[in-house]
Amino acid sequence: MLDVSKGSVPYVTSSNTIAAAAYTGGDLSPKYHRKTIGVVKAIMSRVGYGPFPPEFGGKKSEYYSLEFVGDKPKYSQADEAKLDVEKLIASDDPFEVGIALRILSREYGTATKRPRRVGMFDFVQLAYVTRMNGVDELIITKCDLLKEYSRTKTKQMPVVTGYELDGKKIDYVPGATSAFYRVKPLIAYQKAFSENISTIRTFDKLPKTLQTFVKEVEKVSDCKVVGLGVGPKRDQYIKI
Secondary structure (H helix, E strand, O other): OOOOOOOEEEEEEOOOOOOOOHHHHOOOHHHEEEEEEEEEEEEEEOOOOOOOOOEOOHHHHHHOOEEEEEOEOOOOOOHOOOOOOHHHHHOOOHHHHHHHHHHHOOOOOOOOEEEEEOOOEEEHHHHHHHHHHHOEEEEEHHHHHHHHHHHHOOOOOEEEEEEOOOOEOOOOOOOOOHHHHHHHHEEEEOOOOOOOOOOOHHHHHOOHHHHHHHHHHHHHHHEEEEEOOOOOOOOOOOOO
């Protein structure tokens, strides 16, 4: 969604980031192309201003994450590390839940350490980017963090299943950024799992809730999910 021509212009990066750019801006010849592998986060994040319908806390989170004092972010990873995660994750305020999930998932800028905007899984954006990039196979990372939803007040895992634009239900990403900014997410909930899955290495040992989630990702994206990240280390991976 940050591609300079296909993303939410003008809130994008300065280059092409879609799969085809590997051949126009990279070092590869198209003759080597065999398949396109997409990588998606189970808990989404975004850098910079721009429409982000699944964001916890909406506009409040957007402005908070991007507020600067001089040339430094007003809030940093060090500042948020001092906060009470247990209190935040159990809050009624989605903005505070988002802060907790950011701390737990370490979603901060590599250099600036500024907070990244955090959101629930968005099936609408998933369908859009897999079609646009011609994705053949998917890998879902940060699946272990989905258990943190069991610590929220509802103990449910939210996912965005559609949008509402100016009072009308839609199932696509609007072409105009101004319209995308007006989108309201339609959210579905399923019971969250609480098990630590970081040591699991086979799909059939995973909680049923997560297995169902993976099947839904395959259905919406029309792509085979071939792997799951269940922790930050290289060996914390399930090959399907």
